Amino acid sequence: MRKNNCEEIRRELDELLLDERCSAAADEHLKDCSACREFYETRTKLRQIVGSLGTVAAPPDFDFRLRARLADGSSSAGVHYWALARKGLAFAAVLVVFLTGIIVVRNIVKQQTNREVADSKPVVPQPSPKLVAPVAPETASTSSPLTAEVQESTPVRNKTERLVLTGPRTKKHLATIDSAGLGARVISGTEAVGSGATAVIPIDASLPSMKFSLDDGNGNARTISVPAIRFGSQRMLPNGNQFAQKGIW
């Protein structure tokens, strides 16, 4: 109880200003408690020493320097803005370099991985691919019906054919010949009409449409456009690489 009382009295004494008088209760307590009396005397002396520090005066040129500083304010604000802008630009540049680096490294790693996969997987000999090729005029005239299948052992290819491998669908094994820029084969009237034959034309799923130019030899020409062709429920899509397996239809 006495300890609690001492704590309260000391707190009260500590909160007093130097020139303030303590309460009557604290005064009574100080008469009886030597520890609190010593505390009070020590604290009072300490506060007197600290209070004696007083105020330090500002230098005589304080106002002049302050005026200079305020007058320089606008320019320093501009400098501050440019400092911030420079920091922002530097940060953006670092970010761009960092992102570019990430992209480059990713591409290099990807290429290396692809190369390693290619090296580790030797090309498995595929079953001889079926080649789709336009029917040669001679073959068309001799075979009956005029359906030609190119011999498997000696595939005959010309510039207009498209080689399609029917093996597993991996990009590595897919070989294509782009014939978009090449002209179509010409079937003369003597070949087709004269012999009463029909021309068999291979249809590739990748062809969006086909055009037939007919000429009767007297300058009368017609062009027939054939849109995407459907066979049953299977649709011939413009880009056959996406969905339909390439082959002979």
Place this chain on the structure above:
Amino acid sequence: METLTTIDELGFAPALQEDMLEDTTSDHALLEATRTGDQDAFAELVSRYRNQITSYIYRMTNDYDGAVDLAQETFVRVYRAADRYQRSYAFSTYIYRIATNLAISELRKRKRRKLISLTGFFLPGDGGEPKELNPPDCRPLQDSELVDTERRNAVQRAISTLPEKYRAPLILRDVDGRSYDEIAKILETSEGTVKSRISRARGFLREKMRAYL
């Protein structure tokens, strides 16, 4: 507030006349006038607080040149933020808060830079806490004035070794004689915390100043 372009536009020292700015003019009114471009009003504010603020920051940092620089920065901030000033607190509370923040910021910068004043304290070889550099003076005492000077220097050094959270309330209370309420507002904390910190600061100081008590 208009932007100042030359030093002469301010010109507060010559323009400061007693009949124009009465002593009874409140700080709030002066700042209000500053906001409208009255440079004399700002000059009056500066003349009222420059010594107090310089002294307070000096007690906090124990570096006079740095204290002058920070005191000027305090007034620059007051001037530039005059438009945003609100009368919720006394102006003295407002300016002391700015000064306290600047002083504490400077102390933290110094701690980061590990700049230790040779006249203040030094780091012991064992890597412990900084200790006060207080070599014993064996010379005979000259007179009481010298003793007082030596004692004041010792107090200033002892204060500069206090942690910053104890330093500011102790200076505001025991050196500047401010009320607990005002100190609490300046330091943006509760009155109870202020009282507790001041009490602990005095306890630390008592240990350091034992030779002088």
